[in-house]
Amino acid sequence: MKCAITGALSYSGRYLAASLLSKGHDVVNLSRRGVPIAPQPLSAPQARALGTHRVRLDFNDVDAMARSLEGCELLFSTYWVRFADRGQNPHAAAANNCARLWEAAKRAGVQKIVMASHTRTSADSPFPYIAGKATAEAALRACGVNYAIVRPCGIFGDSAQESILMNNAAWVLRRSPLFLLAGDGSHRFQPVHVRDIAALMEELGTSLQTSGEELDACGPDSPTAMELFTKLRDASGGMARIAAAGPLLSTATITALTRPIDWLTGDTLLDADDLDLLCSGLTVANAPDDPRIKARRSLFEWIEAQGRDLGRSYVSSVERYYSN
Numbered sequence: 001m002k003c004a005i006t007g008a009l010s011y012s013g014r015y016l017a018a019s020l021l022s023k024g025h026d027v028v029n030l031s032r033r034g035v036p037i038a039p040q041p042l043s044a045p046q047a048r049a050l051g052t053h054r055v056r057l058d059f060n061d062v063d064a065m066a067r068s069l070e071g072c073e074l075l076f077s078t079y080w081v082r083f084a085d086r087g088q089n090p091h092a093a094a095a096n097n098c099a100r101l102w103e104a105a106k107r108a109g110v111q112k113i114v115m116a117s118h119t120r121t122s123a124d125s126p127f128p129y130i131a132g133k134a135t136a137e138a139a140l141r142a143c144g145v146n147y148a149i150v151r152p153c154g155i156f157g158d159s160a161q162e163s164i165l166m167n168n169a170a171w172v173l174r175r176s177p178l179f180l181l182a183g184d185g186s187h188r189f190q191p192v193h194v195r196d197i198a199a200l201m202e203e204l205g206t207s208l209q210t211s212g213e214e215l216d217a218c219g220p221d222s223p224t225a226m227e228l229f230t231k232l233r234d235a236s237g238g239m240a241r242i243a244a245a246g247p248l249l250s251t252a253t254i255t256a257l258t259r260p261i262d263w264l265t266g267d268t269l270l271d272a273d274d275l276d277l278l279c280s281g282l283t284v285a286n287a288p289d290d291p292r293i294k295a296r297r298s299l300f301e302w303i304e305a306q307g308r309d310l311g312r313s314y315v316s317s318v319e320r321y322y323s324n
Contacts, residue, residue: 001206004028004072004110006057006079006101008050009036010321011162012116012155013078015198017050018042028072029054030079037320038162059097065104074205075105078116080133082271082317091132099139112146114205116197119153119190119216120282127277146211148204153218153283154191156302160309162194164320168269169229170311172261173238182251182275185226185244190218190284193297200292215292216285221299225278231300235307251275267316 003020007013008029017027018041027050034051036042042050055068069075079101081094098115105113121134140147156163160170173179197217204213223231229242245254258269277283285293303310 001074002026002028002072003074003076003205004030004069005076006030007033009033009042009047009054010078011037011157012194012197012201013076014038015041015194016076016078016201018046019198019202021046028068030057030068032056038159040158057101059100062100062104062107065101066107069105069108069110072105072108073111073208075101075110075113076116076201076205077101077113082321089128089132091128092135095132095135095139098136099143102140102143102145106143106145110145111208112148112205112211113140113143114148114150114201115140116201116217117149117151118282119151119218119284120286121151125282127273127280127282129273129277130282141212146208148201148211148213148215150197150200150204150215150217151286152192152197154189155194155197156191156299157194160306160312161315163306163310164315164317165191166232166303166306167310167315170232170236170238171314172269172311173229173233173240173242174236174311176240179229179233179240179242180249180254180257181225181229181242181244182254183244183279184246185242186224187279187281188222188224188284189228189278190222190288191299192217192219193299193302196296216287216290218285218288218293219296219299220294222284222288223299228299231303232310235303236310237307238311251279265314265316267314267318 003025005013005017008017020027029050031054036047058064081090117133117137121130123134125131156166160167200217255270261269
């Protein structure tokens with residue numbers, strides 16, 4: 001089978017590509033990236049081939065994208081945009097680009113599209129990221145191609161360094177005397193291991209004749225913020241006192257307090273609405289009793305295993321995803 005993956009050398013796409021290639025499938029790398037963000041799990045020959053024969057998508061040219069997808073039976077999309085030019089909504093732009101990609105896939109004769117979205121999306125969400133994902137989903141359902149949607153709310157990987165959210169939180173916990181949580185610290189977060197989301201996407205994608213599957217891609221652990229960051233601090237040997245800000249400090253104020261870290265690293269540690277989203281109840285599975293969830297890798301076990309490496313150095317998302 002010939003499969004196309006947006007970002008086959010990036011995060012979840014890398015694991016998906018490695019699994020598909022190991023089973024004899026052909027993979028087209030739809031990306032500007034020619035070097036993987038980390039070598040594993042791809043072999044060196046696999047990484048070189050995906051980097052050499054990559055296809056950079058021009059979302060303004062649907063016909064060109066369709067030509068890039070000719071012969072592909074399956075499209076896996078992990079595509080999204082975090083940053084955009086000042087004054088633009090990156091999530092609306094990403095949704096529009098997805099709609100154009102779905103149309104290109106249809107013109108090329110792709111038999112199925114699998115999209116990585118987010119838990120609990122809705123078009124009327126006050127969060128542009130969630131609303132943008134919902135808009136892209138709606139376009140996918142309407143495009144006339146068999147489809148599946150997987151819904152993560154966060155991803156952690158094989159190593160500390162590739163797990164930016166967990167690693168950079170631990171970096172702060174190692175260096176700051178105080179780590180503030182929004183609200184009362186009781187909001188929950190249910191991320192998934194990258195190998196588990198890749199396996200789910202592959203399972204749904206290779207069932208070409210089925211359509212309409214929409215499944216949570218969450219792990220078995222759904223800690224509160226207090227539980228999660230306490231676990232990260234203790235496992236990494238951090239020094240911070242973790243405190244819930246309660247009603248005294250707004251999420252906007254807490255986010256503003258991280259700006260010196262942005263100046264130091266040249267990165268963006270927290271987007272404007274990250275903490276509001278975390279406090280919204282949208283970062284947990286919609287169907288928590290799904291037996292697939294219980295069978296996946298444990299976040300708590302992963303933190304214990306990676307603790308000594310978490311937070312040793314800062315990992316910039318800008319450098320990783322936007323400088324290549």
